[in-house]
Amino acid sequence: MTLKNSLAKATAKSAYWLLHDVLHRGGTSLPGKLAVAIDPDILKSIQQDFDLVIVTGTNGKTLTTALITRVLEAGGHQVITNPSGSNMIQGITGTLVTSRVTSNNGKKPIAVLEVDEANVEKVSSAIKPRMFVLTNIFRDQMDRYGEIYTTYDKIVAGIRNAPQAVVLSNGDSPIFTRGDFPNERLYFGFNHVSPEDYQPSKAPTNTDGILSPTDDSVLHYDFITYANLGKYFSVTDQFARPNLRYQVTDVTKLTPKYSEFSIDNTPLRIEIGGLYNIYNALAAFAVGREFEVPARDIKAAFESNAQIFGRQEAINVDGKDVTIVLIKNPVGTNSVIDMMLTENDDFSLLALLNANYADGIDTSWIWDAEFEKLHESHLKAIATGGERYRDMQVRLKMAGFADQSVYEDLTKVVDAIKSLPTQKVYIAATYTAMLQLREQLRSAGYIKGGF
Amino acid sequence: MADYTIAVAHLYGDLMNTYGDYGNIIALTYYAKQIDVDVDYQLVSLGDDFDADKYDFVLFGGGQDYEETIVAHDLQDKAIQVKQYIENDGPLLAVCGGFQLLGHYMMMADGTKVDGIGVMDHYTTNMHDPKLTVRNNERLTGNIVIKNNETGEEYHGFENHQGRTFLGESERALGTIVSGNGNNGMDQTEGVIYRNVYGSYFHGPIFTRNGNLAKRVLTTALTRKYPTIDWQSKLNAIPTETF
Numbered sequence: 001m002t003l004k005n006s007l008a009k010a011t012a013k014s015a016y017w018l019l020h021d022v023l024h025r026g027g028t029s030l031p032g033k034l035a036v037a038i039d040p041d042i043l044k045s046i047q048q049d050f051d052l053v054i055v056t057g058t059n060g061k062t063l064t065t066a067l068i069t070r071v072l073e074a075g076g077h078q079v080i081t082n083p084s085g086s087n088m089i090q091g092i093t094g095t096l097v098t099s100r101v102t103s104n105n106g107k108k109p110i111a112v113l114e115v116d117e118a119n120v121e122k123v124s125s126a127i128k129p130r131m132f133v134l135t136n137i138f139r140d141q142m143d144r145y146g147e148i149y150t151t152y153d154k155i156v157a158g159i160r161n162a163p164q165a166v167v168l169s170n171g172d173s174p175i176f177t178r179g180d181f182p183n184e185r186l187y188f189g190f191n192h193v194s195p196e197d198y199q200p201s202k203a204p205t206n207t208d209g210i211l212s213p214t215d216d217s218v219l220h221y222d223f224i225t226y227a228n229l230g231k232y233f234s235v236t237d238q239f240a241r242p243n244l245r246y247q248v249t250d251v252t253k254l255t256p257k258y259s260e261f262s263i264d265n266t267p268l269r270i271e272i273g274g275l276y277n278i279y280n281a282l283a284a285f286a287v288g289r290e291f292e293v294p295a296r297d298i299k300a301a302f303e304s305n306a307q308i309f310g311r312q313e314a315i316n317v318d319g320k321d322v323t324i325v326l327i328k329n330p331v332g333t334n335s336v337i338d339m340m341l342t343e344n345d346d347f348s349l350l351a352l353l354n355a356n357y358a359d360g361i362d363t364s365w366i367w368d369a370e371f372e373k374l375h376e377s378h379l380k381a382i383a384t385g386g387e388r389y390r391d392m393q394v395r396l397k398m399a400g401f402a403d404q405s406v407y408e409d410l411t412k413v414v415d416a417i418k419s420l421p422t423q424k425v426y427i428a429a430t431y432t433a434m435l436q437l438r439e440q441l442r443s444a445g446y447i448k449g450g451f
Numbered sequence: 452m453a454d455y456t457i458a459v460a461h462l463y464g465d466l467m468n469t470y471g472d473y474g475n476i477i478a479l480t481y482y483a484k485q486i487d488v489d490v491d492y493q494l495v496s497l498g499d500d501f502d503a504d505k506y507d508f509v510l511f512g513g514g515q516d517y518e519e520t521i522v523a524h525d526l527q528d529k530a531i532q533v534k535q536y537i538e539n540d541g542p543l544l545a546v547c548g549g550f551q552l553l554g555h556y557m558m559m560a561d562g563t564k565v566d567g568i569g570v571m572d573h574y575t576t577n578m579h580d581p582k583l584t585v586r587n588n589e590r591l592t593g594n595i596v597i598k599n600n601e602t603g604e605e606y607h608g609f610e611n612h613q614g615r616t617f618l619g620e621s622e623r624a625l626g627t628i629v630s631g632n633g634n635n636g637m638d639q640t641e642g643v644i645y646r647n648v649y650g651s652y653f654h655g656p657i658f659t660r661n662g663n664l665a666k667r668v669l670t671t672a673l674t675r676k677y678p679t680i681d682w683q684s685k686l687n688a689i690p691t692e693t694f
Binding site: 139147148149202203205206207208210211216217218361362363364365366367368390391394395397398399 | 461464465466468469470471472473474477478481494496497498515516517518521592593594609611654655656659660692694
């Protein structure tokens, strides 16, 4: 280690100590900036200390990263990871230079980093990862111009920096079979349907990313799990979903609060609903097995860390069982709707729409979410609100839910919850609407603290 | 089963549906149902025939650049039938990429020229075109309001496009800019009207937020198919969603 990078590392650590332990602010970005300013090659100099796993994709990065961390820890590795939100180059540098890495059992420490899609190239040019984990790529907040193929090209540029790294990706997503790079590719996916139950067909009209990489023909599917994910094949040539190294072999039970399923015939349970979260668990399982963590230890890691699933917040409002979920794009909203279809009790839905920058300023995505499916659920009452309540009101009216209570003003949202007729209430809100909702719940004493 | 049915073709609905364009069909169906009209929805995509005589309304939406180039290529095979549909006064709504591809050509942001089918007289340059005098090198993104000076109707929506479209001699604008940018940010036009074709950069989608336009197009489609019935009065009798 040179004097310069010792100094860079020491400066970053003191900045982190000052921010974190003295000022009680959870920053990793400033220490990273300081370290890079003193020694631009700081990352290169520390890479021999650990193996790096980069987790990227548009959805599910945070939970997947948290799960991989627990799984590898269960396998006896010391793990460094970045806090959610510190997934750009500065925050990542800060995380790495301020972490202590020591190993006392002969197993090399592993850094598991959630990396923003556009920052993969920067990170992998500084440190050669041992593995890339690609979760999925869905269209998101198009007002910021995130086309799926452009996003994937950015990730591929990062992969090309590290030809020795294994690329472990979601085999159910056709886009991950694209891209020109020499790396070893491994896939995970769903194989829970018996061939006699296949129903070969195209994806529903309203699905993105369905073109074959060989000839740009529209792919067909033996089955679809959600969105454009599933067992796809081409009808014009031999192209089909690649062989899966790790697979969900059985889906036993889906509920809004937990899921039971098997991966490679190991029965597992996670304390969160939603098929998309099974993909996150599958990615973590796959990484664990690649690092030779036994399946029984992975199972134990999922079961003993129930609190990390607690992102769908449950709140009690005068006896009502209220679940708050974030919505921001069609695929995510459809997943929330699918989760509501697994609710066996009568419930009400309060849908809150804002269109500030953090929400995405274009509201047209609500028309790509299939609210019509809620007719098949135990939904008993609908209320709408938020700054763009009219958009949501008309969307749901045109989906066949004419009878709605409408709350233009979120100051009445607590009363709105209380006046819904069912004991179970789901609130689907965009980001800033959720912040406003939480502020109302906080001032009414139903929750404590901030986000 | 209702007594009346309109057949709707969604051109490349599986590839060109990036900004909720399908919502236009949801809105059309919503109004149609209230006057006892069924909507028979059909996807017409890559390699499929488009039969001009089969449809009463056509939606051609917008897509991502990658899909748009694939669609542009396939559309050449359907060009004769699409032209026949338009010249026979078939009602059509074209949004963003769909609007661009009915014209002569469109330039992608990276300078790639994509041929349209030229069944309408507009063309689309890109945001880097040196001819631009307003907001060059910028996407035109944000809320937009326009007014149609013939009907006096106002339309509300959201625009997000890099392409700059210039209308031809035979084309009228869908509206004049009240606020926002429109076709090119320079000539105060937004969208196009040619025969019964309506083109626009509006997301929203346009029929969901502008029930007046949805009803106008539905009236045209129904009158063309069932000319002896007073569709306008029927539609006037039901509420219009406008916001």
